[in-house]
Amino acid sequence: MFKGIRIAVALVSAAMLILVAGCGGSEQGAAKPGDKIVLGFSQIGAESEWRTANSESIKASAKEAGIDLKFSDAQQKQENQIKAIRSFIQQKVDVIAFSPVVETGWDAVLQEAKAAGIPVILTDRAIKMSSGNAEDYYVTFMGSDFVEEGRRAANWLVGFMKKDNEPVNIVELQGTVGSAPAIDRKNGFEEILKGHSNYKVIKSQTGDFTRAKGKEVMESFLKSAKAEGQKIDVLFAHNDDMAIGAIQAIEEAGLKPGKDIIIVSIDGVKGAFEAMIAGKLNCTVECSPLLGAQLMEAIKDLKAGKTLNKRIVTKEGVFPADVAAKELPNRKY
Ligand code: AHR
Numbered sequence: 001m002f003k004g005i006r007i008a009v010a011l012v013s014a015a016m017l018i019l020v021a022g023c024g025g026s027e028q029g030a031a032k033p034g035d036k037i038v039l040g041f042s043q044i045g046a047e048s049e050w051r052t053a054n055s056e057s058i059k060a061s062a063k064e065a066g067i068d069l070k071f072s073d074a075q076q077k078q079e080n081q082i083k084a085i086r087s088f089i090q091q092k093v094d095v096i097a098f099s100p101v102v103e104t105g106w107d108a109v110l111q112e113a114k115a116a117g118i119p120v121i122l123t124d125r126a127i128k129m130s131s132g133n134a135e136d137y138y139v140t141f142m143g144s145d146f147v148e149e150g151r152r153a154a155n156w157l158v159g160f161m162k163k164d165n166e167p168v169n170i171v172e173l174q175g176t177v178g179s180a181p182a183i184d185r186k187n188g189f190e191e192i193l194k195g196h197s198n199y200k201v202i203k204s205q206t207g208d209f210t211r212a213k214g215k216e217v218m219e220s221f222l223k224s225a226k227a228e229g230q231k232i233d234v235l236f237a238h239n240d241d242m243a244i245g246a247i248q249a250i251e252e253a254g255l256k257p258g259k260d261i262i263i264v265s266i267d268g269v270k271g272a273f274e275a276m277i278a279g280k281l282n283c284t285v286e287c288s289p290l291l292g293a294q295l296m297e298a299i300k301d302l303k304a305g306k307t308l309n310k311r312i313v314t315k316e317g318v319f320p321a322d323v324a325a326k327e328l329p330n331r332k333y
Helices: 002-027 049-065 078-090 107-115 146-161 180-193 211-227 240-252 270-277 292-303 321-330
Strands: 038-043 068-073 095-098 120-123 140-143 168-174 199-206 234-237 262-267 283-286 311-313 318-320
Touching: 038 049, 038 078, 049 068, 049 240, 049 292, 068 078, 078 095, 078 107, 095 292, 107 120, 120 292, 140 292, 146 180, 146 234, 146 262, 146 283, 146 318, 168 180, 168 211, 168 240, 180 199, 199 211, 211 240, 234 240, 240 262, 240 270, 270 283, 270 318, 270 321, 318 321
Parallel strands: 038 068, 038 095, 095 120, 120 140, 140 311, 168 199, 168 234, 234 262, 262 283
Antiparallel strands: 283 318
């Protein structure tokens, strides 16, 4: 009888020991073989058609890859992204990925991720550290070459306008202030125009990558140009959404977008192809948001112990209006 009780007590104690050991393991985030990889992803927001396609690509690809995705939308605020990354660190996720809304201001939180031993992947946008080498704080950066996109927009424009001596007045709708695409696209565009002194950017302001802001800023460009007796020949918009907003402003001002004002923008979203087919936009330079599959593959490689390339550049093209109708059915975003 006593012997039976002793055996029962020993069995219960052993079971409790196993349970306690199990709890300790998961508190430390130790991944057990067969466990799902946990990815914390901090998205900028939903400011554009591009961004929505990017979020969908990440969510669908995580599901397909069997990766447990913790997705957080920062509503275009850096402080929200920092909070999300800190919460991922606390939750001891396996990998953190994020698309940084602006280039700077990540030092502290990335040092925390590094101290916690959690690898960080940058998607879409680059960062700069105020001290030290940014590359020491992430395992890979995947996304477009924004400087090249700016160059492509300018090269297309110069080839299309075929004006070597006459002045060409350009207005520019910039993306979010301090963001990598706004800085780089501006630089790439200006780099090409340096070789064409008759092309001048006469007004340049941020439209924050949104349609509403793009429309509002274009309205003010049109008003001030009229008051100053200037003619606007070209609009360069850092993304399609701002160009689409600006198209409305141009039409409301009684002008023909795509004819009275030549428009080149960046992204290649379906909305831009529709605007080109309607004759209201002249060219879109592609910037692909479909980074999901590549991201999941990189995460799996990382967990398998492989070293990732520090920079993975997305391959992209340029789509002028005359190919829009043929291309639209092939567009995936
Ligand atoms: O970082 C990519 C840019 O961000 C896209 O051009 C824009 O549409 C988005 O919001």
